[in-house]
Amino acid sequence: MTELYFLLVTLHVVLFAYWLGGDWGVYVCSKYIARPDLSMAERKRFLDALMMIDILPRTGIVLLPVIGLQMALLRGTVTLPSWVGSASLVVGAAWLAVIWTAYARRGTPFGARMTSIDIGWRAVLIVVLLAAGGWSLANGGPFQEPWVAMKLIVYAVLLVVGLYLRLAIRIWIEGFRRLATEGPSDAINALFIQGRERARWAAYVFWSLVVLTGYLGIRQPFF
Numbered sequence: 001m002t003e004l005y006f007l008l009v010t011l012h013v014v015l016f017a018y019w020l021g022g023d024w025g026v027y028v029c030s031k032y033i034a035r036p037d038l039s040m041a042e043r044k045r046f047l048d049a050l051m052m053i054d055i056l057p058r059t060g061i062v063l064l065p066v067i068g069l070q071m072a073l074l075r076g077t078v079t080l081p082s083w084v085g086s087a088s089l090v091v092g093a094a095w096l097a098v099i100w101t102a103y104a105r106r107g108t109p110f111g112a113r114m115t116s117i118d119i120g121w122r123a124v125l126i127v128v129l130l131a132a133g134g135w136s137l138a139n140g141g142p143f144q145e146p147w148v149a150m151k152l153i154v155y156a157v158l159l160v161v162g163l164y165l166r167l168a169i170r171i172w173i174e175g176f177r178r179l180a181t182e183g184p185s186d187a188i189n190a191l192f193i194q195g196r197e198r199a200r201w202a203a204y205v206f207w208s209l210v211v212l213t214g215y216l217g218i219r220q221p222f223f
Contacts, residue, residue, distance in 0.1 A: 005074045012067050012217075019060035020210050025053040027203055033172065034196040036189035040179045043192075047172075055103045061162070062099065065125070065155065066092035072148060079142040095121055119166075122159050129156035146222035154213050161206045168198035 029050035033043050066088050072078040073085045098114050098121070105111035133152030136143040143149045175191035182188065 005071060008067050008071050008074070012064065012071065015060040015064050015067070016210075016214060019057045019064070020207070022053050022057040022060075023203070023207065023210075026050050026057070027200075029053065030169070030196050030199065034189075034192040036184070036186075036193075040176070040184070043179075044176070047176075051103065051106065055100070058099050058103075059096065061159070062092055062095045065129070068148075068151075072143065072145075077144045077148070079144065119163065122163060126156045126159050129153065129159075145220070147216050147220045150222065151213055151216045154209055154216065158206065158209045158213070161202055161209065165199050165202050165206065168202060169195040171195040171198075 029046045032038060032046040033050065035043075038046075069078070069088050070085060073080070095118070098117050102111050102114035102118055105114065129152045132143060133149045133156065135141075136149035136152070137146060143152065171191050172195050175188055175195070178188045178191070
């Protein structure tokens with residue numbers, strides 16, 4: 001069990017690194033998508049790069065709580081039925097299939113349906129994490145370590161900010177549609193700039209929360 005636990009810890013750290021690093025790549029690509037001096041073809045190339053980079057953070061978002069739960073179960077610091085660990089692996093695998101299918105079929109109605117499912121599952125996970133974290137802090141369980149309960153709450157907030165970031169840049173869909181039909185203009189460029197400006201400050205909050213989750217995992221306060 002000890003060897004398996006540290007293998008999971010290693011995977012947890014690697015996913016965390018890819019998540020934070022990948023988000024920086026997404027941020028950089030968004031800068032070029034919003035540049036008014038670039039052609040539509042150039043902007044689309046950066047959009048493709050953004051989507052390709054973003055699939056790794058999205059993968060991490062799914063796997064991190066699943067692996068974290070397995071770690072807590074191995075430590076014996078969570079009071080849950082034994083089947084919960086196995087169920088989380090099945091749900092995690094299904095969720096991974098959804099986000100990778102949405103990526104592979106992006107731009108199609110089927111891909112859009114997969115994206116809707118992904119967003120719906122995130123909403124459910126937000127509620128579950130907030131409830132589990134808040135209840136555990138107040139009652140000492142099912143997650144018996146207070147720092148883990150706090151991480152659940154911070155993670156839920158991260159998911160909320162992530163959903164806002166998606167909403168903030170949805171205006172780019174209209175921007176690309178109008179670029180294709182009308183050609184470049186100041187009004188269309190403003191759509192791209194507006195989307196990035198909305199997302200920029202949320203990205204700073206997002207990164208700060210990611211750092212906080214790392215601190216909680218390493219420092220393990222509240223003892």
